[in-house]
Amino acid sequence: MFLAPQDVTKVTSIGGGPIGGGWAAHFLARGYDVTLYLHDPKELPAFQAILDTAWVSLTNLGLAPGASRDRLRIVHDLEEAVRDAQFIQESAPENLGMKQALYKKLGEIVPEGVVIGSSTSGLMMTEIQANCATPGRCVIGHPFNPPYLLPLVEIVGGEQTDPEAVEWAGEFYKLAGKAPLLLKKEIPGFVATRLQEALWREALHMVANGEATPADIDIALINGPAPRMAVQGQCMAFHVACGAGGMATNLDQFGPALKLPWTRLEAPELTQALRDRMVDGCNAIAGGRGFEAMAEQRDRQIVAILNALRDSA
Template identity: 40%
Template sequence: MSEIARTSVIGAGLIGASWAALFLASGRSVAVFDPAAGTEAAVRDHVRTAWPAMTRIGLTKRGDPDRITFHPSPEEAVDGADFIQESVPERIAMKHDTYARIEPRLSSRAIVASSASGLTLGQMQKGWRSPGRFILGHPFNPPHLIPLVELMANEGTQPGVIEAAEAFYADIGKTTIRVQKEVPGHVANRLQAAIWREAIHLVESGVASVGDVDKAIASGPGLRWATMGPTTLFGLGAGQGGLAAFCDHFADTFNGWWDDLGSPRLNAANAKLLEEGLAEANEGRTVAELSQRRDAMLVAIQRALAELEPD
């Protein structure tokens, strides 16, 4: 088990509450701050809801859902914490204000990781007097079920901090990657954005409906992507020749496809088109119902993959 025993969650919306559930499942204590009314009830309910799914994929063996406390200020919530996951709204002034408030109260050994998806590490570091123990720790939603965390440090980060964060995240069941160059959206969100851009283009162009585009991903490459990444999979696509043979055989094909890809921009008109298409595809199912089904499927996939892991 990582040396990190006491955690804090600053910002307890959907992402923060999910982090809190996962930290509790790993046997850590969690101190929470969020200024919104009803935070305690909402987070406790989220933990209760998330616990069975985490149990089914083996994440709660050390856990105790009652080791959670709620605090009236971020300063109090981080007092004595070894690891702080910051998930406040992605407004840079709000981030900087939060950092200015908590920095004087942090332990000299504490690590602070931001869940930010739309802000860069460099932008956020400007809110710190000494940003050496502050890193990017961007999850995928919902964090208590999706293993990925994108980590980033830079020349302003103290030696050993990113390695300690990797060890902590691994101990709570996460899979980490390192972002080596600062770009908007990091890695996985840029890949998602590229796919969704073409999905929107296909719908706008009348090639397929919203529902059928979603089916094409979920019942096609999405299943493969749950097992391996695209480059690895294409490396299997030419048999013993590997990726070199695949690239040689399909270079003209892919270059032609890339030349023909769309480049739409999100606007009121295509947002309405997508919303109407999604409503038709979902056949009246609510957001809560769809979320429950998504989580059940995520659990099933991870349990199936776990059976293939060596003992």
């Protein structure tokens, strides 16, 4: 039904703002032919600035063989923009009515069997695809800003999405140099934004209560959890910090602290089922590596980050 992901050579990005423009830059750097749909020709200078900026970073990260800015085509007619596309990345404004109307149209004009990924960060695919005649190939493909740098793409379908389209998107984004995360459920904020949003709201509470300034928040993050979190997510950070006992020791030792007012967010009950999922999940990530090896890697990579930050300052 779908073209094999490795056979995709032509991608269309709908939208030329920071997200759509960033996507176009990313796909160009990975060696695709890119068609950019700009609704309004007036958006062109802003997009060119985004591409100029992004290309510096993409070049420093390393371009794919054959990658070229010359492989970009900019069009202002939607039908023309999608006609030859083998994948569509949609980054239209975050307005449900506008997205529903767009997907009604895309459902009619995008060639059969071509997957459409939406960059939306706040809308659900079940709602976006409501008026689309071919909803099976519509998925969320949510990047993190800036999309030409951060690898994450969160992927999930709506109620009418064909599970094959979700799988396809996961394979395609991986081939396109991204770190795809296929979500278990269609939830508001997906996974990464939920984690970030919890942190953000706690930060706002602290500022509101005079406990911290924005500068305090950022100093704390930059010099504390963030460099480690870029190497190990929070689960493995706690797993490895507890030595051979791992996450089990963490939950047994700090489980009671989940009741303490260390944040305004109440923790879930630490049931045996949750404990098992956390412990089994961390052991699965570790994949048999001992904590010494993982701590050694953590330290080596944190040092690499700290030195890189110092040298690039």
